Amino acid sequence: MKLEKALGIWPGALLPIKQNHPMKEFMLFFIFEDLAALEKANQAEMNGGNGCFSWIEKLEGKYVGGNALRPEGKRVSGKDRVVTDRAGSEIKEMIGGYFLVKAKDLEEVTRSVQEGFWEFDSGATVEIREVMAMES
Amino acid sequence: MKQFMMIFLGADYSTVGQSPEQMQERMGKWFAWGDKMAKAGVLRSGDALDKAVRRVSGPKRTVTDRAGSEIKELIGGYYVVAAKDMDAVVEIAQDYPDYDLNGTVEIREVMVFDK
Numbered sequence: 218m219k220l221e222k223a224l225g226i227w228p229g230a231l232l233p234i235k236q237n238h239p240m241k242e243f244m245l246f247f248i249f250e251d252l253a254a255l256e257k258a259n260q261a262e263m264n265g266g267n268g269c270f271s272w273i274e275k276l277e278g279k280y281v282g283g284n285a286l287r288p289e290g291k292r293v294s295g296k297d298r299v300v301t302d303r304a305g306s307e308i309k310e311m312i313g314g315y316f317l318v319k320a321k322d323l324e325e326v327t328r329s330v331q332e333g334f335w336e337f338d339s340g341a342t343v344e345i346r347e348v349m350a351m352e353s
Numbered sequence: 354m355k356q357f358m359m360i361f362l363g364a365d366y367s368t369v370g371q372s373p374e375q376m377q378e379r380m381g382k383w384f385a386w387g388d389k390m391a392k393a394g395v396l397r398s399g400d401a402l403d404k405a406v407r408r409v410s411g412p413k414r415t416v417t418d419r420a421g422s423e424i425k426e427l428i429g430g431y432y433v434v435a436a437k438d439m440d441a442v443v444e445i446a447q448d449y450p451d452y453d454l455n456g457t458v459e460i461r462e463v464m465v466f467d468k
Binding site: 242244246248259282284285286287289290291292293294295296298300303312314315317323327330331334337338340341342343344345346347348349 | 356358360398400401403405406408409410412416431433439442443446447452455456457458460461462463464466
């Protein structure tokens, strides 16, 4: 269960353990150049663009979950836990959403991302990160 | 209940000079926090992420690999929680263990679609 994985991890102290099943999990963060780009992408999907749905369909059982994130948010930061509002044209690199997917390896998920993510032509980026897992 | 994502940003642990004892204590705090949220029934999902970063970018779908240790605001992991509003999540985020390492919690509301 993913909760146990999240709690049982000590980065760097343990080598990734070979899993019982061959699939790894990867987080895909959808990163937009700025707020305007993010809002434009959201509008496109709301106006009947089906890029998101099409990719989920293509992924079939490899799609574990995902969400779009509202552009405004807050950050809590540093020793003094300073709270700042996050929304504004000056912010670069906004995470607009994510997918959690299964794949055999980084190469497979990279190909899937290149073929599936629907906002590359507008200049967006997908950050691919492997989920750290422990044998349960 | 709304859902919110807490995205954890900060330098990779290998770059901040923590002794094994300090790391053990830090991991204990992570465990305690996850446990606290689970017992409160607010934890929906979460993962720690391996520090290798691959990005695929732009019209050419260019692939770039970077070592996590080079990135100051590395996404280290995330939790998705259920909460009434943003202020409630700011409260939940007070237990984040890495403020002392200059870490940051970014809090974003999950968008719900009326489909």
